[in-house]
Amino acid sequence: MSNKKNNFKFPKIVQTPDRFRNPIGKYTIRRNARCISCGLCAELCPHGVHPRYDNYSKPLRPLDYKCIGFKCKENDFFCIDRCPEQALTLRRNPILDTLGDYRWTADMLIGHWEMAETGNLPVVDLEYNLGNSGGGFDKIRFKTPKPVDYLDLSDEDMDTSVNLNKRCDGRPEKIISIPCYGGGMSYGSTALSVMVARAHAATQLNTLTCTGEGGYPQELLPYAEHVITQIATGLFGVKEETILYTPMVEFKYAQGAKPGLGGHLLGDKVTPEVAAMRETIVGNALFSPFPFHSVYSVEDHKKHVDWVKEINPKVLVSVKVSTPTDVDMVAVGSYYAGAHVVHLDGSYGGTGAAPDIAKKNIAMPIEYAIPKVHKFLEDEGVREKVCLIASGGIRNAMDVAKAIALGADGVVIGTAELIALECVRCGHCESGRGCARGIATTDPELGVMIAQDWATQRIVNMYMAWRKQWCEILRQYGLKSIKELVGRSDLLVHLDYLDEEERSKYQPAPQAELII
Amino acid sequence: MPKKYHIPIKTAEPRYNPIGKYATVEFREDCAGSCKECVKKKCVFGIFGDNYKHFSTMSEPEYLYTCMSCFRCVQECTKGIFSRVINPEYRTLGDDYWKPDTINRLWYQAHTGKVPVSGAGYRGPFVAAGFDSMWTDMSEIVRPTRDGIHGREYISTCFEISRRATPLKFNADMSLASDVPPILELPIPLMFQLPDTLILNEQILLSAAKAARILGTLMLIRPQDHKVLSPYADHLIPCLTCENYMDYKELILKSRAVELADAPDIDKTITEIRAIKPDSFIIIGIPMDATAASRALELSYAHVDTLHFYADEHGKELNTEHPIFLKEMIREIHLKLVDNFVRQKINLVFSGGIAMAEHMAKSIICGADGVIVDIGLLVALECRLCYQCRNGLPCPAKIDHQIDPEWGSQRIVNLIGAWHNQLIEVMGAMGIREVRRLRGEVGRSMWFEDLEMESFGPIFGKRKIAGIK
Known part of the structure; x- marks a missing residue:
């Protein structure tokens, strides 16, 4: 069902600048004392680098994060060459060495900040589709398309929606307009404004977000x-009313980053607010023990699913599991227990x-799990009856598309939404007072x-890009x-599986030794 | 209730500020000077201390060993004078194998005894050589204990370095007919051996030996070091050779176990050591080279308890131009013994390249009974692995000066305490209750080559690039 038929209109993009005084960009422009303030650079630059x-x-200090860098040299408005006093210098920002990591490179972070600000793809030469892992x-590419296949349709005519209920079990269909929804981040782990903004953005985009386990x-x-x-497993904040509010309940068996640990x-x-929500004591660390102590088998799991379905006759059920060797068996077991979504x-x-x-070290990367489970569900003859959702290391729009081509119906996004809010992935979410x-x-x-x-607008902008x-x-x-892309792994290539000549036709995998 | 194994962790502050990853760079010519909004004063983590007062009192560049990398100073300075670089000194830590990040994390564990925990997802390469090309498995349902985090003390990490009786025989009245050899069980699957290629002095030896005693494990030592370590004799294993063992007859009598360097006529020496002390546990030290697996098989028929294979500092095979990594060598040796039905008789321990807790867990999955920690012990004592000592230069962390063994032992205890907790974390996730059951249990692991073949093979065909690039 296309978005047009749904009468759903995607939200407007609104410019939403960085909240800090000095945004970080790929390039730096320095103005030295030779500047005579003639104003030529301000007149020339169409990107607004020189206010x-x-x-x-x-x-004034250049807004160098807007600078498109050395590729500007071919333009007649290249400020560095045109400055009559040679007072400007352009360099790659040295701070990039200290930003990002193998998975989220500095380019990918800055690219997403730009998308969240503008709602468009970055104009600066940033590699925001591939990491350095x-x-x-990072080694999978879409095959070079044939020009003859190109469809001359506008974005409005394209359908990016996903139906989360394929069981035809009398429960309502749930169609989200983008192939992503937000991952669980609990009340207590993120600021309330962030949590509400994610829900507001999900509403604007006609998708979903998740409470996480915190009430x-x-x-x-x-x-x-x-x-x-x-x-x-901790059942924090779970009440009958919270199951009644929602269109979908997610059973979290495990989390990819710490499978088996709770x-x-x-x-x-x-x-005090977090403790009240979770009905616990202020200042006491809270554990969600692994696993559900009432689940030893698929039958036990089915009891949980039935319990939720009984409370709310309209609710859909998602089962979130991580990726052990037998993830395919776990997935099919979840389906037979009555899950609409296997996550x-x-x-x-x-x-x-x-x-x-x-x-x-624990459990397998999602790239391996998706095709394994997709094929197993196909072989079991149930693939068309369950919505397969992937998450865990899906960073950007191309990763989403690759995950879908590998066999997922859609994905869950967590980190990228926080990157849109200017997370720098310092990794200190947990320490002391929390995120600085x-x-x-x-x-x-x-x-x-x-x-x-x-925050709402930044998330909306990123998804629109x-x-x-x-x-x-x-x-x-x-x-x-x-939906036509699901399981189309024939459209993908992996660089390590190509002959050298064939491989040279594709963008090489970024490779740099980083200090992390 | 049986006594539970407990490691007494206590904060042991570093003697010197650890080498931090970052350094600030300030373009002071643009500074407003005595700015009331100075971001240094506002640092959420207070890392600048008194260093915001005036740049003339500040050492440049400022090495921020506690910087939490939030970038707020960079982004909020009213004049935009801040930038940041990787501390050049940080880059010089260690080498290709012992990476700066590894060393930094070891320091943290030795300082706090805590498991390194961080937010956000994994930050490293998808896959890398060595131990980084395998993942441990987990179980969605099966748990070693049903009470989650509070039941971890019931996960056993004991291992033996004594040989096994296989199988037991019984008399008609069900009394035991077999001779049961003595048992030497250690509560954690690791032992110590300080490297003699870096700084090794009395204080370092005392620190490590004391830590071995606190932890209930053993330390392999040079025989000449025994005298200074005599208060800890019960936890020492002298490393002898076929040539010198008679000179250390007294040591053999005093020690629970001895290690003997492998040699062609070692059987005779083993017999003679057994004659000196019949209940001595004998370990054979073997270089991890191309003959290691076949030598292991030969020695499994000898009257010894444990085989100890020495890899190089980076976990590589010795004496070859194209060395194989520890992980593959352990598999080869372990499987050779399995194929010949002798694996149950003998224990295998490995040293060289054990740099992180996960290396211990993965070595055991590959087939080791336990591992030997070597360079990691020195890193716990603040060694920077700058290797200046090998060139006769002074140690920047002054490890060659007086180290208080109290402090040193606590640092090592903390490090091993953190490793022990991490071992339990991965075992808990795997649903394995005993480290002995993890040995050779590759079914509880996933390997890069297998995953590629299984998941990507049907889609992309044959892999054209060998190995990991």
Whole structure:
């Protein structure tokens, strides 16, 4: 069903600038003392790098994060060459060496900040589609499309929706307009404004977000049709009413970043509000033990699913599991227990806090799990009756498309939404007062750094930019709907599986030795 | 209730500020000077201390060993004078195998005894050589204990370095007919051996030996070091050779176990050591080279308890131009013994390249009974692996000066305490209750080559690039 038929209109893009005084860009421009403040650079630059006000003639610090870098040299407005006093210098920003990591490179972070600001694909030469990890999505490419296949359709005519209920079991269909929904981040692990902004953005985009395991703040009620209630092993904040509010309940068996270890909210984050929501004691660390102590088998699991279905006759059920060797068996078991959505969370996924040994070593990356489960469900003859959702290390629009081509119906996004809010992936979400940038914290000072409307728009903008990429991929392969892309692994190549000559036709995998 | 194994962790502050990853760069010419909004004063983590007062009192560049990398100073400075670089000194830590990040994390564990925990997802390469090309498995349902985090003390990490009686025989009245050899069980699957290619002095030896005693494990030592370590004799294993063992007859009598360097006529020496002390546990030290597996098989028929294979500092095979990594060598040796039905008789321990807790777990999955920690012990004592000592230069961390063994042992205890907890984490996730059951249990692991073939093979065909690039 296309979005047109749904009468759903995607939200407007609104410019939503960085909230800090000095945004980080790929390039730096420095102005030295030779500058005579002639104003030529301000006149020339179409990207607004050199601000100048009519009633103020002194030179201002360049807004260098807007600079498109050395590729500008071919333009006649290249400020570095045109400056009559040679007062400007352009360099790659040295801070990039300290930003990002193998999976989220500096380019990918900055690219997503730009998307969240503008709602468009970056104009700066940033590699925001590929990381530096040297495997998985970073070595998978879409095949070179045939020009004859190209569909000349506008983005409005492309369908990027996903139906989460394929069981035809009398429960309502749930169609989300983009092939993504938000991952669970609990009340307590992120600032309330962030949590509500994610729900608001999900509402605007006609998709979903998830409470995580921390209860259901009343502030989410206006967006209840777009909020998944998560039931995890600690059962924090789970009440009959929160199951009644929601269109979908998510049973969290495991989390990709720490499979088999359960959840852990450090005592510092258990503020009076968090404690009240979770019905616990202020300042005490909270554990969600692994696993559900009442589940030893698929039959036990089915009891849980039935229990939820009995409480809310309209609710859909998602089962979130991580990616052990037998993930295919787990997935099919979940289906037979009555799940509408089987959600696989791969090992390189995000977390508020997890032992480093678990993040790196336990369970398989999602790239391996998707085709394995997709094929197994096909062989079992149930693939068309279950919605397969993937998450854990899906970073950008191209990763989403690759995951779908490998066999997922859609994906769950967590980290990228936080990147849109200017997360720098410092990894200190869990320490002391929490995130110094006000995203993953309940600290009374830091937790109010983010304005809800600003955050909503940044998330909307990022997804709108992503949608442009998905539409372009679909057009290139003559597909009108993202549903037609599901399982189309014939459209993919992996660089390590190509002959050298064939490999040279594709963009090489970025390779740089990083200090992490 | 049986006594539970407990590691007494206690914060042991570093003597020197650890080498931090970052350094700030300030373009001071643009500074407003004594700015009331100075971001250094506002740092959420307070890392600048008194260093915001005036740049003339500040050492440049400023090495931020506690910087949490939030970028707020960079992004909020009213004049935009801040930038940041990787501390050049940080880059010089260690080498290709012992990477700066590894060393930094070892320091953290030795300092706090805590498992390194962080937010956000995994940050490293998808796959890399060595131990980084395998993942441990987990179970969605099966758990070693049903009470989650509070039941971990019931996960056993004991291993033996004594040989096994296989199988037991019984008399008609069900009394035991077999001779049961003595048992030497250690509560954690690791032992110590300080490397003699870096700084090795009395204080370091005392620190490690004391830690071995606290932890209930053993330390392999040079025989000449025994005198200074005599208070810890019960936890020492002298490393002898076929040439010198008679000179250390007294040591053999005093020690629970001895290690003997492999040699062609070692059987005779084993017999003679058994004559000196019949209940001595004998370990044979073997270089991990191309003959290691066949030598292991030969020695499995000898009257010894444990085989100890020495890889190089980076976990590589010795004496070859194209060395194989520890992981593959363990598989080869373990499987050779399995194929010949002798694996149950003998224990295998490996040293060289054990740099992280996960290496211990993965070595055991590959087929080791336990591992030997070597360079990691020195890193716990703040060694930077700058290797200056090998060139006769002074140690920047002053490890060659007086180290308080109290402090040193606590640092090592903390490190091993953190490793022990991490071992339990991965075992808990795997649903395995005993480390002995993890040995050779590759079914509880996933390997890069297998996953590629299984998941990507049907889609992309044959892999054209060998190995990991």
